[in-house]
Amino acid sequence: MPPPGSRALFFRKATQLLTLAGPPVPRRSTALGELGIIQDGAVLTAGSRIVRVGTTAELEAEARRLKARPIDCRGCVLMPGFVDCHTHLVFAGNRLEDYEQRIQGKSYEETAAGGGIRLSAHRLRQASPRDLARQATCFLKEFAAHGTTTVEAKSGYGLDLANELKILAVMRRLRRMSPVEVVPTLLAAHALPPEYQEGSKAYLELVAKRLIPLVARKKLAEFVDCFCDRGAFSVPECRRVLAAGVRYGLIPRIHAEQLSRTGASRLAAELGAASADHLDHVTDADVCRLASSQVVAVLLPGANFHLGLRRYPPARRLIHAGATVALATDFNPGSSPTLNMQFVLSLACTAMRMTPAEAISAATINAAYSLRRAGRLGSLERGKQADLAIMAVSDYREIPYYFAWNHCVLTVKRGQIIYCRE
Numbered sequence: 001m002p003p004p005g006s007r008a009l010f011f012r013k014a015t016q017l018l019t020l021a022g023p024p025v026p027r028r029s030t031a032l033g034e035l036g037i038i039q040d041g042a043v044l045t046a047g048s049r050i051v052r053v054g055t056t057a058e059l060e061a062e063a064r065r066l067k068a069r070p071i072d073c074r075g076c077v078l079m080p081g082f083v084d085c086h087t088h089l090v091f092a093g094n095r096l097e098d099y100e101q102r103i104q105g106k107s108y109e110e111t112a113a114g115g116g117i118r119l120s121a122h123r124l125r126q127a128s129p130r131d132l133a134r135q136a137t138c139f140l141k142e143f144a145a146h147g148t149t150t151v152e153a154k155s156g157y158g159l160d161l162a163n164e165l166k167i168l169a170v171m172r173r174l175r176r177m178s179p180v181e182v183v184p185t186l187l188a189a190h191a192l193p194p195e196y197q198e199g200s201k202a203y204l205e206l207v208a209k210r211l212i213p214l215v216a217r218k219k220l221a222e223f224v225d226c227f228c229d230r231g232a233f234s235v236p237e238c239r240r241v242l243a244a245g246v247r248y249g250l251i252p253r254i255h256a257e258q259l260s261r262t263g264a265s266r267l268a269a270e271l272g273a274a275s276a277d278h279l280d281h282v283t284d285a286d287v288c289r290l291a292s293s294q295v296v297a298v299l300l301p302g303a304n305f306h307l308g309l310r311r312y313p314p315a316r317r318l319i320h321a322g323a324t325v326a327l328a329t330d331f332n333p334g335s336s337p338t339l340n341m342q343f344v345l346s347l348a349c350t351a352m353r354m355t356p357a358e359a360i361s362a363a364t365i366n367a368a369y370s371l372r373r374a375g376r377l378g379s380l381e382r383g384k385q386a387d388l389a390i391m392a393v394s395d396y397r398e399i400p401y402y403f404a405w406n407h408c409v410l411t412v413k414r415g416q417i418i419y420c421r422e
């Protein structure tokens, strides 16, 4: 882990400071749209922490006393760094073939026959840890350059003992080397490996009885995930894997109701999962069940965009029912090759009718809840970690409005500048 920032920093004169301050609970319903905006806002940091938040005038004297380095935020929005709570960061190569075939009319599931996750697994197995780490490090620099300070990362392209461990070992290296925080998730139940096409039983046994205990003992992952869908794993199969994870201290997350309605989101509620992700095909009853649970509904509109789908996850229904909604990129080579959370905000607003304020809360504080890090990340409040981003816009609504731009000019992680635009 990089050393915490030493010199105090004084971010001053932000046209809008989005604090996201509020009671220490996930933001549901109308609370999702409250950004805690301070005009002419300022944030004072010392070491890796936030010392004080307020107006520039309120903080001037203390900043002088701490001999803080001033950073002028005039004409800019100052906000918490994005928390990207669903990515598949470590992979090899790309899936350009699938992309072109889909453009010509094939569905995601049709391209899975010759390409898909199994093609990514084939390429990953041939890649060296060094090459995987090098590519992921480049990606993490790009995440930082777009204002993202925390990235959840799933395994799931190894699909055997050695290669799943290889990915998680690469992530451990990234956790030590990269200033962007990487949160590791074991997703061995991502697809059925080519060696097990006769049936899933033996592979899932391997995952539950050998891989999960090993991963837990070596502390290689915090979360356990599975792809519960048509063409992937069934609800009973996922229950077995996730329950095995829980027995070893891993917290469940689930790829749920993306391609079809399976009941995976109910399983998430039943197991007290941290998140149920995608949710394109949830029923009204599923929405109610999620709303009455602590499960965070992580919506991934980048996948819908890249796959050219007309239908998007029902953000408004979920928000209206009182579910905790978060947003993430789903960065991966097959269905969502973007790492730009700002573009995800644009999709959330335009395609899912979230307001810009709701989208920002979903991409910061609620995403931090889904990673069980909201006590430390996701808002700019005294005592929290100094993770923030400066956007070169004077109104936060411009971030999704000017879509597919990169508005980020400066990113800070643990009180240290990790990206600064020339």
Ligand SMILES: [Zn+2]
Pocket (backbone or CB within 6 Å): 086, 087, 088, 255, 330, 332
């Ligand atoms: Zn995913």
